Amino acid sequence: MYIPNSKWTWLFVAIAVIQAAVILGLEAYVFADFQIHLETPADSKSTSKTIPTFLSLYIFGFVYELVLVYDALRLKNTIQIIGLCICNVGLLIYGAVQIEQIQDAVASLHHYLDDDLWQKAKPILIAIPCILAFTSILMVFVAWKLYDEFAWTIYKHISADLRMKRRYLTYQIYIALLKFDFFFFLGFTVQFVVIVTGKTDTEFALTLAAIPVTIIILFFAAYFTRRESTPGMLVIILLYFGALAYFLFKLVRMYQPAKEAEYAPARRSLTFFAVITLFLIVGTIINAILCTNNFHKGLKPHIWKIRRSNDEEKSTELGSRVPGEGIPARMMID
Template sequence: MYIPNSKWTWAFMLVAFIQAVVGVTLEAYVFAKFQTSLRDKSEEHAETTTIPTYLAVFMFGFIYQLVLVYDALRLKNTIQVIGLVLYNVGILIYAAIQMDQISDAVDVLGKGHYIADHFWPSIKPELIALPCLMGFGTVLFAFLAWKLYDEFAWTIYKHISADLRLKRRYLTYQIYIALLKFDFFFFLGFTVQFLVVVKRTPNAEFGVTIAVLFITFIFLLLAAYWVRKESLAGMCVVILLYFAALGYFLFKLVRMYASSRERIKDYIPARKSLTSFAVITLLLVLATIVVACMCAWNFNKGLKPHIANRKPGPGPEAGKPYSTEMPHLSGPAPSRMTID
């Protein structure tokens, strides 16, 4: 439960908490207003599930971000802190897409008089406020991430020593672990939206999509475990599965735009949102494949003891978040010293 006690870490946590509370409150208001504005027989339309799904994914995104913020500060992971700034940008884009998709869904429901006329004017200000909140939060995150980078650099220096090659390997490992955590959210967000919003999915495809939910969680845990243990065989399996995931998301993306005219109608209520999630996930998977290969290349080169010895909480000596006692490294002593 240890978090480094400094004004910048607490400021970062506070910004994330306030953003999450305000964001979830706005989304909860829109959700409640939507449920009370629906009329009889509205459940026959896909749009009645589209809007709650958007809102649920958005609220989960805020809660998951809080978990990642705590995790990044606990581990003093500068890469994850920077990744959280980009994650906030992703949620900002999703907030803009969400407003457009909800507007389209309300238009469809309004034509059939399945929703109260006052619904859209009553929730439009909240939907406009959300991207503004995210934009301001992103600016604050970026500033605080810069301050935290300077603060955490000294801890990394003490933990890894002045060996530049070892520091690069450790940086690669940090990037890989951070990517796995962000992969989880976008994998899950895409799959849940696809399952709930897209109607008339063939049974075989629906079953595969359900299986992906469970496989993803186990797979990401194994991916983190094998890189820590420096298992080359395990990483080869992981990289092959990444390529399978790449094919899966490409198939889903093509399916949304290249299906028959009748099938495309099933994707229209969530196509913009699904497309944004699919594209971001594809980019993340590609980045993860590259970094996974780099991690595998770094196996058996002296990094494993440092990863195994890293402690997120206070060490045996009071006030020290990590043990600074370094395991013996073979080879000549490093000739250069630097602090990032």
């Protein structure tokens, strides 16, 4: 699979790659400077892990965004491209949040760090949200152009049937949400495992086990949707509600007086990830229900035909048949 060859797709790629290269370089410099000058204190073990965790997670965020850029463009998924613009704004906000969070961490470790470390890191950390603000504006403009460009691809395969287009739009939103769910859930879990103190062995083990379980759930969530498996989707939706309860519990718990000290080193960042994840889960649940309601209404052949067409980069007619399906891809009136 490859990226469609047009000036707007390559401009979107260029913006994402240049942005990632610049931000990764700045973050790597701050990360290396901190690691070089820090002598790990025995009595501040959790705090000493705060800065490396924040910076590593931020670096991973931009690498993951590059993967999603490639994925969105090869699939001509306009919804995912819009989601990437929103995600970029989210990374901007997280960049602003990390300034104060890192400043607090440096202040608590002042006995173990050079006095001028924060003064050297501060302008770099301030520059990062400014750069992201500029590139986010550029990405929104190019995304608008790509929306017009990719709209024709959707029209060729879905035709002008408004009901079918709405069903396909719901499907696109759902698949895009699953990809963003993974990053924000992983981001919250990593910070909780590495930074938060006072965890029991059972809680620690369950949190670690949640990572592969989440990956499996998200995989089957997409699989059941493409296969239009109603029983499978009902199980997935129940698991979503379990995840919603988990993040609500964690969000409330980190602000309880008895637990406040345990979450203090990363409470702002954890709150940011928890709130974003809650919104994503609610959106995922709503779209999962809508997708399930759209099962067996003629969308499945078009999903597989569009996926095959993106793989082969060939135009297909609406009357063609989908491999393995006995249903003609021609649009039917409900």
